[in-house]
Amino acid sequence: MRSEPEPITITGVNGRATAYEDHVNISRKSFGGLLFQGFKGEKEIFYSDLKGIEYKKPNLMLNGYIQFITNAELAKNQAVGWVGTTLDAAEDPNAIILRAFKKSNVRMYEKFHRYVMLKLQAAKQSKVQNINLSNASYSTADELQKLATLRDQGIISNEEFQQQKQKLLNQ
Numbered sequence: 281m282r283s284e285p286e287p288i289t290i291t292g293v294n295g296r297a298t299a300y301e302d303h304v305n306i307s308r309k310s311f312g313g314l315l316f317q318g319f320k321g322e323k324e325i326f327y328s329d330l331k332g333i334e335y336k337k338p339n340l341m342l343n344g345y346i347q348f349i350t351n352a353e354l355a356k357n358q359a360v361g362w363v364g365t366t367l368d369a370a371e372d373p374n375a376i377i378l379r380a381f382k383k384s385n386v387r388m389y390e391k392f393h394r395y396v397m398l399k400l401q402a403a404k405q406s407k408v409q410n411i412n413l414s415n416a417s418y419s420t421a422d423e424l425q426k427l428a429t430l431r432d433q434g435i436i437s438n439e440e441f442q443q444q445k446q447k448l449l450n451q
Contacts, residue, residue, distance in 0.1 A: 290346075290385075290392045292376035297346065299396050302326060304348060306376065323373060325350060327396070327403035335393045338380035346393060347375040420448050 289298040295308040306323040331349045338344030380386045424445060431441040 288388070288392045288395055290376065290378070290388055292345075292378045293343070294371075294375075294377050297376045297392070299392055299399070301399075302328075304396060306348075306374070320373070325374065327399045328406070330400050330403070333393075333396055333400055336378075337389065337393075338378045338386060340380055344378040344380070344389070345375050346378065346389070346396075347372060348396075350374060420451070423448050 284301055287298045287300050289296060295306060295310055298305045303324050303326040308320050325348050329350055334347040334349060336344040378389050427441050427444050430436045431438060
């Protein structure tokens with residue numbers, strides 16, 4: 281029996297993000313989350329729905345952020361700084377503003393970022409494989425249909441049809 285890996289949680293200025301095997305959960309159940317986001321519920325974003333992840337590592341002088349991009353046109357520009365974090369950045373429903381008060385926080389942010397990037401990459405590869413499988417099965421079925429039409433029209437013999445069919449199915 282395969283067990284699920286432990287989720288990874290990071291806490292930022294405007295909420296908390298937890299990375300699971302197939303999705304990220306964004307929660308605003310914190311003072312900063314309430315202040316910047318209001319009484320919003322939790323949000324789940326599946327890796328397969330992501331267009332990308334933008335990450336800026338925080339340091340002692342500047343805030344950082346992690347932003348989950350589901351639609352490039354709707355993504356807000358993340359202008360973050362020590363005191364210059366914009367309200368737009370803090371109000372982005374798909375972003376968590378990160379502070380580096382402790383080195384352990386930064387290490388956790390880095391671990392979280394690596395994990396979600398691996399999951400995003402795996403989701404994108406899975407999509408490509410599914411498209412390739414779909415195209416391959418469609419083109420094989422399409423070719424078989426064409427061969428059957430040629431056979432039915434008497435252009436090729438049943439023996440030729442069977443030979444070509446076997447070739448296609450063996451590919």
